[in-house]
Amino acid sequence: MRRWMMLAGLFLSLVLVWSVGSALAEKPIKVGIVDCYSGPPSTYTNDVRDAFQLAVDKVNAEGGVLDRKIEFVTRDSKFKVDIGLAAAKELLMREEVDILMGTINSALALAISDLAEKEKIPFFATFSKSDKISGQAGHRYVFQITENTTVAGKAAAAGLAKRPYVKYWIAGDDYEYGHAIAENAWKHLKELKPEVELLGQSWWKLGEPDFTPYITSILSAKPDAVIIATGGAGCVPFLKAAHATGFNKQVPFFMHTATELSTLKPLGLEAPEGVIGTSNYFYYYPETPENQSFVEEFKKAFGREPKVGALYGYITAQLIIEGYKKAGAFDTEKFIDAVEGMDLATPVGKVTLRACDHQAMLPMYMGVTKKVEGYDFLIASDIVTIPAEEIIPSCEEIAKTREAK
Amino acid sequence: MEFAAHVSWEALLQQVLVGLSRTTILFIVASGLSLVLGVLRIPNVFHGSLYMIGAFLAYSVAVFIGGPAGFAVALLAAPLGVALISLIVERGLFCRLYEREHLMLLLFTFAFMLVFSDLVKLVWGSDYRSLSLPPMLQGSFTILNLPFPRYNLFLLLVGPVVAFGLWFLTNKTKIGKIARAASVDREMVGAVGINVSWVFAAVFIIGCFLAGLGGALVAPTQNITQGMDHAIIIQAFLIVIIGGLGNIWGALLGALIFGLTDAIGILILPQFAIVFPYAAVVIVLIFRPTGLLKATW
Numbered sequence: 260m261r262r263w264m265m266l267a268g269l270f271l272s273l274v275l276v277w278s279v280g281s282a283l284a285e286k287p288i289k290v291g292i293v294d295c296y297s298g299p300p301s302t303y304t305n306d307v308r309d310a311f312q313l314a315v316d317k318v319n320a321e322g323g324v325l326d327r328k329i330e331f332v333t334r335d336s337k338f339k340v341d342i343g344l345a346a347a348k349e350l351l352m353r354e355e356v357d358i359l360m361g362t363i364n365s366a367l368a369l370a371i372s373d374l375a376e377k378e379k380i381p382f383f384a385t386f387s388k389s390d391k392i393s394g395q396a397g398h399r400y401v402f403q404i405t406e407n408t409t410v411a412g413k414a415a416a417a418g419l420a421k422r423p424y425v426k427y428w429i430a431g432d433d434y435e436y437g438h439a440i441a442e443n444a445w446k447h448l449k450e451l452k453p454e455v456e457l458l459g460q461s462w463w464k465l466g467e468p469d470f471t472p473y474i475t476s477i478l479s480a481k482p483d484a485v486i487i488a489t490g491g492a493g494c495v496p497f498l499k500a501a502h503a504t505g506f507n508k509q510v511p512f513f514m515h516t517a518t519e520l521s522t523l524k525p526l527g528l529e530a531p532e533g534v535i536g537t538s539n540y541f542y543y544y545p546e547t548p549e550n551q552s553f554v555e556e557f558k559k560a561f562g563r564e565p566k567v568g569a570l571y572g573y574i575t576a577q578l579i580i581e582g583y584k585k586a587g588a589f590d591t592e593k594f595i596d597a598v599e600g601m602d603l604a605t606p607v608g609k610v611t612l613r614a615c616d617h618q619a620m621l622p623m624y625m626g627v628t629k630k631v632e633g634y635d636f637l638i639a640s641d642i643v644t645i646p647a648e649e650i651i652p653s654c655e656e657i658a659k660t661r662e663a664k
Numbered sequence: 665m666e667f668a669a670h671v672s673w674e675a676l677l678q679q680v681l682v683g684l685s686r687t688t689i690l691f692i693v694a695s696g697l698s699l700v701l702g703v704l705r706i707p708n709v710f711h712g713s714l715y716m717i718g719a720f721l722a723y724s725v726a727v728f729i730g731g732p733a734g735f736a737v738a739l740l741a742a743p744l745g746v747a748l749i750s751l752i753v754e755r756g757l758f759c760r761l762y763e764r765e766h767l768m769l770l771l772f773t774f775a776f777m778l779v780f781s782d783l784v785k786l787v788w789g790s791d792y793r794s795l796s797l798p799p800m801l802q803g804s805f806t807i808l809n810l811p812f813p814r815y816n817l818f819l820l821l822v823g824p825v826v827a828f829g830l831w832f833l834t835n836k837t838k839i840g841k842i843a844r845a846a847s848v849d850r851e852m853v854g855a856v857g858i859n860v861s862w863v864f865a866a867v868f869i870i871g872c873f874l875a876g877l878g879g880a881l882v883a884p885t886q887n888i889t890q891g892m893d894h895a896i897i898i899q900a901f902l903i904v905i906i907g908g909l910g911n912i913w914g915a916l917l918g919a920l921i922f923g924l925t926d927a928i929g930i931l932i933l934p935q936f937a938i939v940f941p942y943a944a945v946v947i948v949l950i951f952r953p954t955g956l957l958k959a960t961w
Contacts, residue, residue, distance in 0.1 A: 297785070297790075297890075298790070298890050298891050299790065299792065299889045299890055299891050301790035302790050302791045302792060305790065430934075433938060459934060459935075460934060460935050461930060461934030461935065461937065462934070462935055462936075462937070462938070463930075463937070463938065464938045466891065466895055468882070468885070468886040468892070468895060469686060469882075469885055469886055471682050471685075471686070471813060471816060471885070472679060472682045472683060472686065472926070472927040472930045472931070473930055473934075475675070475678055475679060475682050475810055475811070475812075475931075476675070476679060476930050476931040476934060478810055478811065479671070479672065479674070479675035479678075479810060479931070492792075492887065492889065492891070495792050495794055495886070495887035496885070496886040496887050499794065499884075499885060499886065499887075500813075500885070502802075503797075503802070503803070503804060503813035503814075503815060503816075503885070504804050504811045504812075504813050505803065505804050505811050506811075509811070521791070521792065525791065525792045525793055525794035525887060526794050527794065527796055528796075529794075529796045529797070529802070
């Protein structure tokens with residue numbers, strides 16, 4: 260009997276030592292990424308994930324953050340709010356992630372943001388452009404890395420107001436993103452240049468494949484300039500139709516993401532020149548050593564040039580790494596305190612995560628599409644950098660919209 | 665509600681031309697769907713996937729060969745490739761299901777839509793692809809003081825050629841006549857010693873060829889991407905329904921209504937243009953629930 264007791268005691272103490280030991284061993288920091296990896300949006304979201312992986316692999320190779328490795332798991336939202344939200348919940352409960360990030364879908368980002376607030380888990384919105392995320396629906400646990408529709412609209416207005424156009428036509432995707440970009444651009448353009456006049460508007464369904472009839476209809480109205488509020492899938496076919504009809508030669512037009520690599524690369528040299536566009540990032544601009552080394556690392560790892568999503572993924576990884584380092588502990592509240600107002604050295608220079616609304620202060624580059632020797636697609640030229648301070652709503656404005664909620 | 669004040673006769677006429685060139689693609693895709701529906705009695709849900717594969721194949725062939733010849737070859741090779749795929753699907757799996765319930769066939773084609781969508785992602789990835797036009801089809805003419813893309817003019821020529829070809833095939837050739845007979849009474853056609861199974865296969869392949877041709881023709885005008893299949897299949901079904909199920913001329917009429925109301929709507933009421941073709945569908949179905957022309961169902 261005594262032998263049995265001794266054996267049991269030994270066994271128990273072994274179990275105890277083992278469990279204490281495993282608790283002491285570094286449990287990795289776990290990040291859960293929910294994003295659309297099926298269908299056309301994946302041309303943007305794959306870059307977010309890959310650049311995130313690049314940064315994380317680098318820090319893990321150096322031993323991790325505070326001796327802990329960073330791990331991540333991904334889930335496909337299939338661009339659907341219910342599927343994505345269920346995935347986020349599953350990541351929290353089953354995978355026990357410490358941080359959530361992702362989604363190119365604004366509606367899903369807002370839903371996950373709600374969940375994050377309830378569960379007190381940090382959520383980094385990487386590619387969803389709704390200004391509500393850091394604006395009226397913002398809270399302590401949500402961070403917006405990408406520029407939002409207010410910022411894009413304001414940047415468009417700032418650039419267009421400097422040009423001599425008076426009579427405008429607005430056309431775009433008939434859903435939240437299109438209308439938000441157009442409204443913001445128009446509102447701020449009107450403030451900067453009160454004499455502008457709106458001749459009319461056209462709205463097409465999301466995913467409209469052929470824009471020729473829209474272009475011929477707009478041309479017959481003879482505006483001075485056109486604001487095109489289409490994003491993602493619409494950009495390539497719109498530029499094709501613009502090229503085929505010679506739209507760009509007859510009327511100057513602005514299109515927010517017209518200069519982005521994902522838009523211009525597939526078009527090759529058959530893209531229209533002179534289209535005004537804005538973007539947060541080009542792999543060929545700014546020509547700084549930081550950007551060049553980032554592009555090289557990314558190309559070496561994945562065999563392609565990084566697009567704008569790569570910047571968002573990389574910044575998110577930097578925030579997580581530097582945030583925990585600065586907090587000095589694995590505590591969510593301390594982590595948030597640490598990242599609030601944090602300055603990062605990124606491929607586009609110093610970027611601050613603003614404390615008042617958790618919005619990353621990214622500069623916006625306005626450029627014009629141009630054929631340049633050495634590239635087999637058009638690139639942005641005559642790039643003007645619009646600093647974040649000029650286009651991001653002030654902390655007072657954010658406070659006002661949040662109160663109004 | 666804001667009516668566009670700028671609508672002139674020139675603009676309207678031009679918009680009709682643009683609408684007609686758009687109709688070409690809709691007609692080609694919808695007629696293939698209608699053909700299969702009429703003869704085989706299968707609502708082929710993966711017809712849209714074949715259209716997408718046609719576009720991707722056209723892209724790959726054109727890029728592989730390169731130059732203006734690449735585009736010309738792609739226009740023929742892509743639909744032939746799609747026809748080959750459909751031959752494999754038909755002989756390998758489809759032909760075993762003709763005697764089953766319709767629901768089975770519908771589920772089968774739906775499943776294949778999902779399979780094809782994954783296959784396309786596997787083969788071509790998720791990036792946007794774009795096919796360049798040969799120089800002679802680039803740019804635009806000025807018609808009535810407004811630009812009209814050369815490629816749209818090309819489409820305006822292709823449309824009638826395909827329509828004539830289909831008319832010839834169904835009315836003047838033996839296989840067309842047999843197919844029409846088989847669609848009415850397949851037992852009788854079998855009883856006179858014709859291998860109905862092969863007739864069905866031929867019709868199915870021609871229908872799928874048309875889907876691939878539509879995809880190849882549309883490839884230079886838009887981005888070639890996943891999701892093309894969903895967008896077209898809904899429109900194609902609507903066109904087939906308003907035209908009369910299984911009636912090829914109904915498909916032409918339906919495509920004309922769909923394409924023209926769309927284009928004119930964009931000119932006249934640009935803010936609400938999306939509604940026009942669907943409103944036309946509703947109006948047609950209220951007055952003629954079985955479609956404009958005689959349904960073969």
